[in-house]
Amino acid sequence: MTVAARIFFVGGVTSFRALFYWLTPWIYVPSLLVGPIFQILLFAYIGRSAHLRSDEFYVIGNAIQYAAIPCLFAMSQMIGGERYQGTLSAILVSPAGRIPLFFGRSMPVVINGAFVAAVALALGCLILDVRLPLSSIAPIALVVLIAAFSCTGLGLINAAISLRLRENAVLTNVIFGFLLIFTGANVPLDSLPGWMSTSAQGMPFTHAIVAARRLADGASLSDVGGLVGAEVLVGLAYGLCGYALLRWFEAQGRRYATLERA
């Protein structure tokens, strides 16, 4: 195994396991597996109250959008946690390639985000008696994975900002809220004001949520290929911006000796 591959896979997994030293099942289950169920139920009942859309609309929208919690928080923890432990300088002074270093740490986050969204989707369907066609399960699973990938790209930007911002949890909560409004998880895109639905086109989840809803309505994967491609592009764009920001803030941190000060 080459050094880069080892940093990518072993470093990524080790870093994620380190995250779990505080993310025990006693925190993981209530926060990441039970939490989204109640978000789904809340919006499904508001939807019923407003006579807006069916339960399926809210189950799919909120289950996929909830991947934002693990993706955004875990990525900011990638920097914040290292700084808290006093190991950030040691990592950034190492000669390890930054692409395997940062992207390797993103990979388990993508998988975890997709897992959280998939569990929420399955339990949401069970509780609200939403039936998805069997043929749509595998394509929706792929869309969920891509949505988690896309949001982890945004998470990389969030991680970079953690190099500058001490209370990143506050920013992460705000980003989560914006994604909840803009991405069409609860309000149909065509009911949003024009500037909001236009902005949503450049945000993670927007295309994935539409694609998953169409798949649930019987469309095939090839029918939603454009939406899936757009979601991948959004994720790549955020990922590259996040990487560039990380490198820039790292260089600034070295120059002004501010790595531990943010």
Add this chain to the structure above:
Amino acid sequence: MRIARLLYMGWAFHLKSLTLSGFFIIVSVISPVIFASIAYLMFRAGARPGSLLFVAIGAGMMGIWSATLFGSGGAIQWQRWQGTLEYCIAVPPAFIWVILPLTIATATIGLYSLTSTLVWGWLFFDVPFQLAHPAWFVVALPAAVLALGLLGLVLASTFVLYRHANALSNLLEYPVWLVTGLLTGLALLPGWTRPISWALAPTWGVKALRESALGGDPAFPVAMSIALGIVYLVIGHYCLRYFEKLARERATLAIA
């Protein structure tokens, strides 16, 4: 008189302290505004547009509950982490008089939520702010805040027994929003949720505020808020005494 002064000074101190916390500003201002916006947009787009003032008050109460839940749920744990829990217990006044101002302050912080959702709705969604019973609204608001603050006392004294109180707080935020009908109204929820909602202060607090603002009879929900507050005070008192006794017997006051 001394107790009243202690309560007032503690409340004012914690109110100022919490106002400086970015996390509490998020919980009490930005988060309710986000949820209120989603609800406004959903009701506007839906086939049965509800009263936007109904939504604004409900979203404001969501913020009061969140601030109470996160602030009071972790109140004792925070004192422990900061190393001040021993002092809070060792001082001459009973522990309840030291912790009560903090839990009421966390609920008071929630008033930022109500203000922000009403102002936000008025500015961007043309939500009218005309009160049917202004005098009752002035009574209902402190009654609701006080009842939630006293519920916070119960949370503070029970959550401390659970090591991962933050996760418990995360878990309880949405269910209480849902079961107390803050944005949906109780009629849509399954019948078995009713008794749960009756035991929770946000149900009566939001009902009192809505009936004051939109018309109705706010007297009963205000009375229920006060009655529930007294029940919470009694429960909180005994729970705190139990916690203090256990901590002293086992010498675990400083052990998280």
